[in-house]
Amino acid sequence: QDTGLCGESEDDWLSLMPTEPLQSQCCGSGCKPCVYDVYQKELAQWEEDAAYPSNCLLLFLQSSSSELNPDTFTAFKISSVEQLTEDTYQYKFELPGNSSLGLSLGQHIVLRGMVNGLEVQRAYTPVSPVNAEGYFEVLIKCYKAGLMSQYIKSWIEGDTVFWRGPFGGFPYSPNQVSYIIDTEWLST
Numbered sequence: 001q002d003t004g005l006c007g008e009s010e011d012d013w014l015s016l017m018p019t020e021p022l023q024s025q026c027c028g029s030g031c032k033p034c035v036y037d038v039y040q041k042e043l044a045q046w047e048e049d050a051a052y053p054s055n056c057l058l059l060f061l062q063s064s065s066s067e068l069n070p071d072t073f074t075a076f077k078i079s080s081v082e083q084l085t086e087d088t089y090q091y092k093f094e095l096p097g098n099s100s101l102g103l104s105l106g107q108h109i110v111l112r113g114m115v116n117g118l119e120v121q122r123a124y125t126p127v128s129p130v131n132a133e134g135y136f137e138v139l140i141k142c143y144k145a146g147l148m149s150q151y152i153k154s155w156i157e158g159d160t161v162f163w164r165g166p167f168g169g170f171p172y173s174p175n176q177v178s179y180i181i182d183t184e185w186l187s188t
């Protein structure tokens with residue numbers, strides 16, 4: 001049965017209904033909004049769009065932005081893959097035009113992956129300069145038993161993967177303090 005002006009059926013809309021995240025989808029790094037907040041927001045948007053027959057599925061699908069944002073996942077294309085050690089890889093992603101990712105010090109982004117039909121989300125910290133234009137890079141150690149690691153190891157140049165963010169960071173500006181002490185060794 002058609003429900004929209006563009007001829008889509010109820011089944012078409014149902015197939016796009018956001019699904020509630022599993023615990024495995026939470027990256028555990030305290031993102032705000034977290035994966036459950038994003039789900040609630042996407043569900044509300046879906047309910048609103050599906051309720052009006054004049055809405056077009058195509059417009060709903062095209063409503064996502066091409067810029068990184070914390071609420072929804074954005075697609076980024078891998079422009080190069082470099083193996084640095086036995087289990088460490090550097091991945092470069094294209095950004096539209098000469099844009100920058102717009103992260104500040106210590107911020108991370110969250111990757112979405114599918115492993116054996118299970119959606120997984122994990123946090124990664126870009127290693128490219130914060131003002132790098134037209135690209136960003138991440139350095140990832142892949143673990144043999146790691147869920148996301150299995151997905152990441154399958155990446156090749158030209159693949160498209162999904163990120164959201166930024167999250168976290170440190171309230172620090174250049175020369176704010178005269179020295180920094182690493183206390184990590186005191187506890188070991």
Ligand SMILES: Cc1cc2nc3c(=O)[nH]c(=O)nc-3n(C[C@H](O)[C@H](O)[C@H](O)COP(=O)(O)OP(=O)(O)OC[C@H]3O[C@@H](n4cnc5c(N)ncnc54)[C@H](O)[C@@H]3O)c2cc1C
Pocket residue numbers: 028029108120122123124125126138139140141142143144145146147148149150168
């Ligand atoms: C804020 C933040 C930023 C991060 N930035 C980066 C980054 O830039 N680059 C990067 O490579 N990772 C980063 N991580 C870690 C990353 O989010 C994942 O935890 C990591 O890639 C493992 O995910 P996985 O799904 O492959 O492993 P999981 O399925 O979560 O773990 C399965 C197994 O993998 C192994 N394993 C997983 N994590 C570790 C670990 N940290 N130490 C030792 N063994 C481990 C263990 O054997 C574990 O049992 C960051 C994490 C956080 C919270």
